Amino acid sequence: MNRIAVITGAGSGVGQAIALALAKQDWEVALVGRREETLRQTVQRAGGKAKQFLICPCDIGDAKSVGKMAKHILAEVREVEVLVNSAGTNAPKRALEVLSLEDYHAMLDTNLNGAYYCVQAFLPQMRARKSGTIINIVSDAGKQASPKAGPAYVMSKFGLAGLTQSINAEERDKGIRACAIFPGDIDTPLLDKRPAPPDTAARAKMLRSEDVAECALLAIHLPARAVVEEIVIRPR
Numbered sequence: 001m002n003r004i005a006v007i008t009g010a011g012s013g014v015g016q017a018i019a020l021a022l023a024k025q026d027w028e029v030a031l032v033g034r035r036e037e038t039l040r041q042t043v044q045r046a047g048g049k050a051k052q053f054l055i056c057p058c059d060i061g062d063a064k065s066v067g068k069m070a071k072h073i074l075a076e077v078r079e080v081e082v083l084v085n086s087a088g089t090n091a092p093k094r095a096l097e098v099l100s101l102e103d104y105h106a107m108l109d110t111n112l113n114g115a116y117y118c119v120q121a122f123l124p125q126m127r128a129r130k131s132g133t134i135i136n137i138v139s140d141a142g143k144q145a146s147p148k149a150g151p152a153y154v155m156s157k158f159g160l161a162g163l164t165q166s167i168n169a170e171e172r173d174k175g176i177r178a179c180a181i182f183p184g185d186i187d188t189p190l191l192d193k194r195p196a197p198p199d200t201a202a203r204a205k206m207l208r209s210e211d212v213a214e215c216a217l218l219a220i221h222l223p224a225r226a227v228v229e230e231i232v233i234r235p236r
Contacts, residue, residue, distance in 0.1 A: 002081045005220075006030040006073060008118060009087030013188035014137050016045070017209035018084055018216045023049040025217075030054040030073045030080075032118075033087070040187025060087055061109030070121035079129065082220055083122050085115035085160070086137040090193045096148025102150045109181045111156035116163060123176070130175030130215055131224065135216045136164045138180045140234065147196070161230075168229055177227035179219035183212050184234030207235050 005022050009015035009227040010031035019029045031039045036057040043050045054076060058069040073080065089110045091103035096105035115136060122230050126132030141149035142157030149157075160180070191197055198206075215231045222228065 002079050003027040004030075004077045004080050005082035005084060006032060006056075006118070006122065007052055007084040007086060008019060008032040008114065009085075009137075010042055011035060012041075013086070014183070014186065014209045014212045015084065015086035016042045017213040018086065018135075019053070020046055020129040021210070021213045021217055022082075022220075023052050026052070027082075028052050028054070028077060030056050030077070032056045032058050032060065032069060032217065060114030060118060061106070062094065063113075066114070066117040066121050070118070074125060079125055079175045080122050081126075081131065082133045082135065084135040084137070084216060085089075085118055085200070086135075086188065087111075087114055088137065088139075088155050090150065090190060092193055092195050094153065094195070095147065096151055099150065099152060107152040108156050108159075110234050111153065112163070115160055119163065119167065122173070126176050127171070127174045128217045132176040133220050134164075134167055134176070134178040135219055136160050136178065136180045137212065137216075138164070140184045140232065143182055143232065164229070168227065172227070177226065179216075179228050180230050181215050181219075182213060182232045183207055183215075186212060205235055207233065 007015050007019045010019045011033035033039045039055045043053050056069050059065045138160050139157045141154050142161045145154045164178045164180035187203040187206040218229050
């Protein structure tokens, strides 16, 4: 197995935590995110492992941008073993009563369509060598709808869970496996987009990004003969 990974949403939160964890294990990691400055913050946090990162700014909600990003990465590293779809967004006005069409499309584009574009961009080279692991960071909102998540977020996460199942259904005989991770509340910057962001005391009881990163590492490091199709992780 080569040790090259592509991670979306790598500028903060779970994506950043997975990138740093893999770099510590001497993986080469392509950092994908909308803003270059946040990706550079991830590189800075890596310290002596910074040279193992490739910075790739990209709006994953745009299929053409994803195609260019994937072409650039594969030209640099030739083969990608692991794809982590961690990019996600929400909006403060998220309830059905106030959800705008613009916010609805932005959530679907980032949370679901972007993951699909990335999967389609990197699957061909995984198929060619019959090896690859895809990790989709979903949410427990992809198991059960709740008012705090909002319908667009819930719809996108149910769709991401379905994409994971479809990958396993269609690609397992080609040596490719996928894992959907369903975290409960995580203390990440995404919480600031809630209508009423939680206070410090509430955040202290939540999961950390590093907890979810450990789940991703478990799925990545399993023997090729095994796949964990779903992991649900919540605060104790």
